[in-house]
Amino acid sequence: MTCISQLPIGVFDSGVGGLTVLNALREALPNENLLYLGDTARVPYGTKSSASVTRYADQAVRALRERKVKFVVIACNTASAVAVEPLACQYPEMPIVGVVGPGADASCGVSQTGRIGVIATESTVNNQAYQSAILQRRPDATIQALACSLFVALAEEGWHEGELVEQIVSRCLQPIREGKDAGIDTLVLGCTHFPVLKRAISKVMGEHVHLVDSAETTALVVKRLLRDHALANSSAIQGKVSFLVTDGPERFVRVARNFFRETIESGAVELIDIQHFQKI
Template sequence: MTDVHTGELEAAIGVFDSGVGGLTVLNALREALPNENLVYLGDTARVPYGTKSAVSVMRYAEQAVRALQARRIKAVVIACNTASAMALEHLQKCYPSIPVLGVIEPGAQAACQTTRRKHIGVIATESTTNNQAYQKAILELMPDARVQAQACSLFVALAEEGWHQGELVEQIIAKCLSPLLEKNGVEEQLDTLVLGCTHFPTLSAAIATVVGESVTLVDSAATTAKAVKARLADEHLLNPQLVAGQLNFLVTDGPERFARVANNFFNEAIAPASVELIDIQHFSAADE
């Protein structure tokens, strides 16, 4: 059990991402844990993480957690697939006294529970696909699964521009997913598709239209929220308050742009004045 005093149960859950995509995880967390206080940090000065080295991503992630710790947190959620793949184990070792969860393992577990024919597809950014984090996590849970991954980086641009549905969007999605949807026989057909980027849930309706009813979508944001709730319950860290939790936004650059683009991801409008600009460089990693 995590060593947190009763008075600290009202401490916030810290959530971080390289930018705005992690807001889909924040939506899911608010739905699953409406009375929890949440602090969201978007490292917008250094987005995207996908083009950075593993060493840099680990350093960025550790600085993000240190910045969140300054806001009094009881748990950390890595709402970024790249950081989850490259920095989760590092952060768990650096901060053993608090739960640190990523988005990949919950998504992999949900995919294995969902699949009917053990044929699972994963769509993500190029860096996450090349890292093979989802493939490894799924095969560790289900060694005889067939896992196909497809990089769909263009979906990030669609999501950020607010192009979530429509004929043109579906045409682009169909083109990008065509390698996964090629069908020979029934046994060869994909039956489960993991949305392996936090931007992608905003496109879920259009993706579902393209892949058809025979393919079940797994939203890593929703599955992560369920995993966070279960972990907090196990650690006796759930907030006992009966009122809606507070929500704070931090960014490392461009609060106005963050608030504007966030409207494509978050269920509520965010006022630019409510987004706090911080200098994350002040929160050096432990070995610096």
């Protein structure tokens, strides 16, 4: 019988962006087994309603639970914004963590002035999850939130650096750099795609603006919770990583090269259908 601590951590995202969270988990928890589920059939989530995203997230968690995971990380910012709390209530026996809370914690911790910017997808910005989470932790904060959905396409196409990318990033970030509330000292990368554009964003914003990558802070939260719940894998052997997708495994492997630091073999990606995992 497999010891519960040796079971994998389930990582769920709407597509490939959550691989940046997977990178952070691999670095912080190299001996943990990881099972990544990308809902590539229904990506992007950023333009979907909250009800649809919550339903999709529930189906993903049910699929991961069937695979016997010990912990679930919602790597998608949009799903984290609307689904973490209801899912945590629905599955109290399993720790479920999203990326919004850790990102908010980190931004409040590093900002000296309380002037914080958030860039994310349209859905995440409109839901105001980051704004609410930051204000809960730091009521004196002044927050500027900006939808930068074009960054998702840049990241997936491998356009990460260079003069043209910097021009596009500069144009998209203009409202947050030059608006009436300009002067932020911290910028939250509120979409899992955005860390691959970190260099271009940093160059445009300037060295005085601290960039918060919620993937890194989420990995540290997961590490602490594994210890607190006695779920940490004590094995000294490097953990295995497995992949599930709901559509287009070949495209997933191709696009994943822009996000994941390890090579993914096409045979290592399993195609599954999660839409039959309906809430009873």
